[in-house]
Amino acid sequence: MIRMGPQTGRMLTGRREGMDEAMEDRDAQDLAADWADIIQGLRKDLGQQLFAQWIKPIQLGPFCKESGTLDLYLPTDFSATWVHDRLHDRLSLAWKIARSEVKAVRVGVHPGRRRLADLDLGRDERFRPANDGGSGNHGSTAIESIGADGQPSSVGLDPMLTFGAFVTGTNNVLAKNAAARMAEAPRPQFSPLYLKGATGQGKTHLLHAIGHSYLQAHPRARIFYCSAERFMVEFVQALKNGAMMEFKGRLRGFDLLLVDDIQFIIGKASAQEELLYTIDALLAEGKRLVFAADRAPQALDGVEPRLLSRLSMGLVADIQPADIELRRAILHSKLTRFAPLEVPEDVIEFLSRTINRNVRELVGGLHKLIAYAQLTGQQVSLQLAEDQLTDILSANRRRITIDEIQRTVCQFYRIDRSEMSSKRRARAVVRPRQVAMYLAKVLTPRSYPEIGRKFGGRDHSTVIHAVRLIEDLRKRDSEMDGDVRSLLRQLED
Numbered sequence: 001m002i003r004m005g006p007q008t009g010r011m012l013t014g015r016r017e018g019m020d021e022a023m024e025d026r027d028a029q030d031l032a033a034d035w036a037d038i039i040q041g042l043r044k045d046l047g048q049q050l051f052a053q054w055i056k057p058i059q060l061g062p063f064c065k066e067s068g069t070l071d072l073y074l075p076t077d078f079s080a081t082w083v084h085d086r087l088h089d090r091l092s093l094a095w096k097i098a099r100s101e102v103k104a105v106r107v108g109v110h111p112g113r114r115r116l117a118d119l120d121l122g123r124d125e126r127f128r129p130a131n132d133g134g135s136g137n138h139g140s141t142a143i144e145s146i147g148a149d150g151q152p153s154s155v156g157l158d159p160m161l162t163f164g165a166f167v168t169g170t171n172n173v174l175a176k177n178a179a180a181r182m183a184e185a186p187r188p189q190f191s192p193l194y195l196k197g198a199t200g201q202g203k204t205h206l207l208h209a210i211g212h213s214y215l216q217a218h219p220r221a222r223i224f225y226c227s228a229e230r231f232m233v234e235f236v237q238a239l240k241n242g243a244m245m246e247f248k249g250r251l252r253g254f255d256l257l258l259v260d261d262i263q264f265i266i267g268k269a270s271a272q273e274e275l276l277y278t279i280d281a282l283l284a285e286g287k288r289l290v291f292a293a294d295r296a297p298q299a300l301d302g303v304e305p306r307l308l309s310r311l312s313m314g315l316v317a318d319i320q321p322a323d324i325e326l327r328r329a330i331l332h333s334k335l336t337r338f339a340p341l342e343v344p345e346d347v348i349e350f351l352s353r354t355i356n357r358n359v360r361e362l363v364g365g366l367h368k369l370i371a372y373a374q375l376t377g378q379q380v381s382l383q384l385a386e387d388q389l390t391d392i393l394s395a396n397r398r399r400i401t402i403d404e405i406q407r408t409v410c411q412f413y414r415i416d417r418s419e420m421s422s423k424r425r426a427r428a429v430v431r432p433r434q435v436a437m438y439l440a441k442v443l444t445p446r447s448y449p450e451i452g453r454k455f456g457g458r459d460h461s462t463v464i465h466a467v468r469l470i471e472d473l474r475k476r477d478s479e480m481d482g483d484v485r486s487l488l489r490q491l492e493d
Contacts, residue, residue: 028060031070034098035060041094053368054083061106068103070095076375080109082367085160093230157225161208167333169326172202175317179206182288183213190315192279192289196296197319200358203292207258210290214256224251225258228265235271248274252281255288262293262311263300276307289314322359324489327352330359331366338370343380350382353442353488354393365392400443400491402436402454408490409436412483421456437463438470439487 043051057079061071072091074080083091084107095102163183168176175195182193195203211223226234238247257278265271282289293300296318297311322330331348335341347369355362372388373380386393406420413432420433433455440451441463448460455463473480 031060031063031099034095038091038094038098042090045090050364053364054079054087058083061108063102065101068101069106070102070104071106071108074107074109076371077109079371080107083107085158093233097233157208157211159212161205162212163209165333166202166205166209167326167330169322169329171320171322171326172197175202175206175319178315178317179210179290180213182290183210184217187286188288191283191287192291192311192314194297194311194314194316195290195292195319196294196316197292198294198321198358200360201319201321202359203294203319204260207260207290207292211256211258214288218255221255222253223256223258224254225260227260228262231259231275232265232271235274239270248278251278254282257282257287257289259290260292262291263295265303269304272304272307276304276310279307279310283310321356322362324352324356324485324492327356327359327362330362334363334366341370341374341380343370344382346382347380347385350385351389353492355389356492361392365389368392402440402444402446402451405439405443405491406436406454408487409439412487412490420454423456434466434470435484435487437466438484439491441467443488443491 039051039055042055046055057075059073061073063070072083074083088105088107091107092105095105163176163180166176175197178190178193179195182188182191195206197203207225211225214221214223234247238244259275265275279289291311296316297303297308300308300311303311328348331352335343335348343366351362351365351369355365369380369385369388372378373384378384407417409432410417410420413428413435415429415432419429420436422429424430437451437455440446440454441448444451446454448463452458452460452463470480470484474484475481
């Protein structure tokens with residue numbers, strides 16, 4: 001028998017501890033490497049602006065091997081809530097693909113502060129028959145509508161994206177009404193419904209809203225919501241695992257099929273064929289199908305003709321870019337979440353006028369501005385918006401020239417273009433000239449002296465007077481405010 005003395009025991013204990021620490025270091029390095037790959041994909045998918053604002057601040061927290069839970073930390077409650085609400089599905093799917101032992105992802109603030117609700121991949125990805133008794137098959141994208149307590153579950157649907165939260169204007173009323181009819185009618189009048197619109201105009205919001213509304217009307221319904229990209233992941237996994245029959249059977253057992261970003265299924269012949277057969281099977285049973293894409297069906301390159309005909313056979317509802325009135329209404333609707341925080345009306349006007357590429361950027365700009373004001377204790381103001389949203393504003397700003405402003409104002413008031421530089425002081429000439437000076441200051445980066453030179457060499461004090469006068473008149477005179485709004489719409493379209 002070999003006797004081990006105290007010193008030898010301490011040496012072995014220290015060696016084991018050292019090995020454990022080395023293993024933990026390797027695990028941490030592996031997690032960091034996986035995260036580096038994940039964020040590269042997110043940067044490409046989300047764009048540099050959203051990536052820098054919401055993904056880049058994320059720090060890896062501990063990973064528990066026993067529970068398969070990974071923590072992701074953000075610096076503030078606000079940013080953690082935003083990422084939790086908007087990006088949990090992308091993060092969960094990315095980690096599942098990168099590292100199979102990650103079963104749950106939790107998004108929260110740094111240790112010592114309140115942690116947000118868990119994001120559980122197991123709960124998020126139940127894909128099971130209606131009569132399976134509750135045994136889940138992890139790794140799928142279905143929404144099981146009956147929760148463990150017998151109540152409808154909206155797992156996979158963003159609770160914020162409902163019809164009640166969707167702001168309707170002339171640009172999106174057709175798509176909104178068609179979506180509501182798809183969710184509420186006893187039988188769909190048109191199926192599939194195809195929502196077409198540019199990035200950030202509300203397609204995904206309507207898909208989630210249809211799911212919520214349909215669950216309320218049909219509590220035992222089964223819903224399948226996913227992006228086309230995620231559909232592809234599930235399809236490939238089923239193909240590799242020899243589980244295509246199970247995949248087909250489950251997919252065709254749903255009452256409502258919601259597929260986002262259908263343009264990303266382009267060129268995948270086998271997946272297109274499976275989707276085609278699924279559409280035919282569901283349509284034959286009177287089921288409901290909704291697709292969303294950034295282009296019309298006819299503009300989808302590389303789509304098999306039979307699938308193209310199925311996508312086009314229902315109703316194609318176009319969502320036009322939001323006009324300034326709709327953008328203004330959307331901002332006002334979002335402010336209710338931040339009460340009693342006050343955002344001045346001139347800030348709302350500034351944001352709705354200048355951030356015009358898409359609604360997602362508009363709301364993101366508002367959130368960024370409010371977060372900065374809350375974290376620094378500053379008042380929300382026009383100056384703060386101009387200072388903190390430079391990247392968003394520069395990306396959205398169309399170069400409007402003073403010459404263009406003068407031409408538009410003269411056409412609006414039916415005066416000769418030469419009056420912009422003339423010395424005449426008749427009211428019918430002076431007021432349009434002052435409006436043009438005001439618009440030049442609002443819509444261009446030109447200084448007061450530069451603007452004055454474009455109006456017949458006038459002094460900068462004349463321009464300042466004109467800008468202040470029109471600002472005051474807009475508050476007191478509804479006709480003047482209407483004229484300016486009309487001119488802004490013409491110049492910004």
